[in-house]
Amino acid sequence: MEAKMHLWLKPVLAQEIVAYARAAQPNECCGVILGHEDTAEQIMPVPNIADEPKYNYQMDEKILLKALYQAEHMQLEVIGFYHSHPRTDPIPSPTDTRLANYPDVAYVIAGLRNGEAHLAAWSIKRDQVKPIELVVSATKPIIEKTQLTIVQKRAIIASAIIAFIFMLVLSLSLLPPAPIIPLH
Ligand SMILES: [Zn+2]
Numbered sequence: 001m002e003a004k005m006h007l008w009l010k011p012v013l014a015q016e017i018v019a020y021a022r023a024a025q026p027n028e029c030c031g032v033i034l035g036h037e038d039t040a041e042q043i044m045p046v047p048n049i050a051d052e053p054k055y056n057y058q059m060d061e062k063i064l065l066k067a068l069y070q071a072e073h074m075q076l077e078v079i080g081f082y083h084s085h086p087r088t089d090p091i092p093s094p095t096d097t098r099l100a101n102y103p104d105v106a107y108v109i110a111g112l113r114n115g116e117a118h119l120a121a122w123s124i125k126r127d128q129v130k131p132i133e134l135v136v137s138a139t140k141p142i143i144e145k146t147q148l149t150i151v152q153k154r155a156i157i158a159s160a161i162i163a164f165i166f167m168l169v170l171s172l173s174l175l176p177p178a179p180i181i182p183l184h
Helices: 011-024 061-073 094-098 144-173
Strands: 006-009 030-036 039-046 077-085 106-111 118-125 128-136
Touching: 006 011, 006 106, 011 030, 011 039, 011 077, 011 106, 011 118, 030 061, 039 061, 039 077, 061 077, 106 128
Parallel strands: 006 039, 006 128, 077 106
Antiparallel strands: 030 039, 030 077, 106 118, 118 128
16 A cells, blocks of 8 residues: 555544543543545444543544544454644644554544644654645545646746756846957
């Protein structure tokens, strides 16, 4: 399985994660996202048994195992994990990064800074944290979107190269004229 480029959540699933995050306050909540590839089908909450659940999360392994067993029964895969940041932005903490053991899943964080909910998805491979495009929509996003983004990226790179060449030509033309060497 390749690392994810985007994750599609139906609004009802996004709302579910936010509802769990709010219900767990001041603690962090956590759980599993089940589905296929980039498409989430179901959210499964797992109790947070961390020593300091206000600042960390640790999934209850027994319940997690049960959830995974249930998922297999429903022919769904674990495509991600979610947890909440009750007071801060949805950005992985150093602990989140250190404890992320699954390079091919999406790590969704619900941030509740100032009580306002923000969701973000991340891919965490060893110590490399990269954003995953999180699509919250009722209908499946069009896959061409990713290809368009590549085209857009190429266009941006091309225009940057052109701008660089232009700057180079400009700076060369702005150089002072060569000094006249007097001849004896
Ligand atoms: Zn966290």
